[in-house]
Amino acid sequence: MSLRIVTADERLREAQGKTTMALFGPSGAGKTTLLKTLPAEETVCLDLEAGLKSVQDWRGDSLPIRRFADAVDIACLIGGANPAAQPDEHFSEAHHAHLRGQHPELAERLDAKRIVFVDSITDLTRQAMAWAKTRPEAMSERTGKPDTRGAYGLLAREVIGLLKHLQHAPGRTVIFVGILERITDEMNRTIWQPQMEGGKAARELPGIVDQVMTLGLFSPETGPDGATAWRHDPEKGGTRRLVCRSGNPWGLPAKDRSGRLDLTEPADLGALLSKINHAPKG
Template structure:
């Protein structure tokens, strides 16, 4: 039976619940995991891939701790629901979702959670690479390692995983990752997310709604203050993106307030090319 499409009116579309899908990146030690404290613990599900929850050990939030790429895929199928376009043998299909419901319980078990906080995409990419290098695509016909096949498979897997989680329309999803300063062969430096392989890093900006760089900013008084850099262009050339058009270039590192600002019924910011005269440090 074919799935019937129907036109969603403008009023219906505007009334739909639409969660924020954001990538939060910053250097190690800047306090990305502590952003969990700015979310309501009763409606937040913490996906702890890093086993690095020491900073939030006393925060009463429900947690899942996948240890393998297979568990990451199963969790995404369960949290994101089925993709009706996929055949039964594919990951994230109706059959995959049904199997996860049998293992983890009915969908009502996670209905209370409005936000998924996934820490971190850096570790997820490492788990994916470890899984990919054991698959047939990672070997040639003589049984020797084929790194091109490994990275190709890993890239497809990561994009499918991220895209599936991005399509949970009524949930907020925050992916956390490490930001590093990379220098190319010509000694030109740039800030990039620390993710295995190049495909995921290149396509990720098109998947999420928001890219927020968490860094120490000097506002001119000599003190370094943690802040979220939310828009491009910015003076430090940090990765940033604001699809909502409602965020200022610098925002307080508080995800609850950030989501409220995006959801507020107010017009989008006009496009401005003026940059604030601020300085920053490259120290992590």
């Protein structure tokens, strides 16, 4: 039996060493440039969209990924073995041991990283969809023709499995970056939602991660008490801020399990992680 009691001190140490986060923002908002606010020597960027042009001077490591199968292998190396997985399944002891034996230098390099920046989850789901369409589950047994529902079902299972595996990566902070799109419905109401292939993975992601935040443009204004307030101004705003709390007045995706973040925070992931993981003294 592998079950054991986790003490309060152990739980606190683990909480201070890892956070899972989903970060969304419109295309061109500068999500990738937030890499520059993270410690370069401790961070690896999983580059799924070939989008690091904006951070050419960032000194951290990146790992280009162009196939979903490669994304699964990297997630296995980062997250370790899942003791519940069967020997022939992804993330099993056998899968993990095989990868470490085949890529020892890569495994050692990844072991040294404390922060994993996944750029982007939008492209991860696109790669997963391309892979799912080639699988037997994406073909109708009755007609032999492509079965879209089967492909989407497989995509959801595999992507959610990968996200949950990274969620359990010991001692790692994992940041999933994704595109946020604005949709105007038939009643002229604006809705902001993550851009991902398949609705199930997008719906379940907020429940998997500790923190959800949206990078947006804001304009400062003076509040009733004379303090600076921030107005969401996606067209003309000159200041990037991270929206961190659910129920915010702009209807943007956000969630704060730590309870330590303000409604909006400066666009600095290093400072944000420090605020989340370290309780104030006193």
